[in-house]
Amino acid sequence: MIHTNAADTTASHGLLHDHASLIVHGPDRPGIVAAVADVLRARGANIVALGQHSDNPAGGAFFQRTVFHLPGLSAALPELEAALHHVVRDELGLTWRLRDLSVPLRVGILASRSTHCLLDLLWRQRRGELPITVPMVVSNHPDVADDVRFFGIPFLHVPSAGAERELPEKEMVGLLAGNVDVVVLARYMRVLSGKFLNDVGVPVINIHHSFLPAFIGAGPYRKARERGVKLIGATAHYVTEDLDEGPIIEQDVVRVSHAESVAELTRRGADVERQVLARAVLWHCQDRVIRDHNRTIVL
CATH class of the missing domain: 3.40.50.170 (Formyl transferase, N-terminal domain)
Structure with missing residues (x-):
């Protein structure tokens, strides 16, 4: 399990401007972390916190929480959601949800x-x-x-x-x-x-x-x-x-x-x-x- 939250401490109890959380879960398989990171990197997002867990790497369930910073997040959300839908759901067969952390x-x-x-x-x-x-x-x-x-x-x-x-x-x-x-x-x-x-x-x-x-x-x-x-x-x-x-x-x-x-x-x-x-x-x-x-x- 990877669980790094250092960047969350800057505003861990408050609202984070231009930050979003991405939750991904479903059947485990190689390449999930890299695929999600590639989608975010391609759109200029910087991952600031990452936590993940697999209950069995040989056919078990996988769970990941990613917090990222992306300037102009609100305007970028439609394109980002479309990319995540294609890669995470269609290609990897996983469930995902994305939330703007500036909205309480x-x-x-x-x-x-x-x-x-x-x-x-x-x-x-x-x-x-x-x-x-x-x-x-x-x-x-x-x-x-x-x-x-x-x-x-x-x-x-x-x-x-x-x-x-x-x-x-x-x-x-x-x-x-x-x-x-x-x-x-x-x-x-x-x-x-x-x-x-x-x-x-x-x-x-x-x-x-x-x-x-x-x-x-x-x-x-x-x-x-x-x-x-x-x-x-x-x-x-x-x-x-x-x-x-x-x-x-x-x-x-x-x-x-x-x-x-x-x-x-x-x-x-x-x-x-x-x-x-x-x-x-x-x-x-x-x-x-x-x-x-x-x-x-x-x-």
Whole structure:
């Protein structure tokens, strides 16, 4: 595996003018790296970061993320896309996507009553640490309205009660579909249906308060303390119809002992949740995450 990201550090948390990311994946074969590089070189592009992975060089799957600089990128995109279509798809039989990194992704956030993940994302966006805009925060409770409006972001209250999902989900789809590029569940405490995931039409990222699937349900830190756990952690993953079984983007843990109270476990767990979710959102918005069935390749 080649994984060089030194050039990304110049603006790794912000927007990159005249830079684009190119994701290529599919069946491995000789010559992929050279062919992609030739397409870019022929149009005056300079590769500034490259990451690649092959899970089996003898007939396995290949994944590559390339970041390049090209003066006048916007004007050059149509010709570049046509060349990539011909070489990468037609000749090499690979899937590809190209994105202008000067354009922030639109992130819609779903929240409930907890604020730690929600406010962390909003602070990072305001400070320029995440290359995103937040068109709206949607919540099934009004509790976080003032916190969200402090950031100048529209807050929308879509109540939900009991097992009823169809009407609130339909309303949320009406708000989100076509207006966001990704949805982030910042401790949104409702299970989303497969119909919602299909109708919203964009990836959905969730943060879970453990290494999945341990301590599912209410009171996870109480359950963790009762079991005498020595590690608590968090998992960020893409949401699928199978509850908490989607492709994992990022995980982390912190060591604890029998001495910590439930309140202390909760506080330390919230810190991990914030960090893991922020990294997952950042990596997704930098096109570092490639989904491969029920796993992810993070380059």
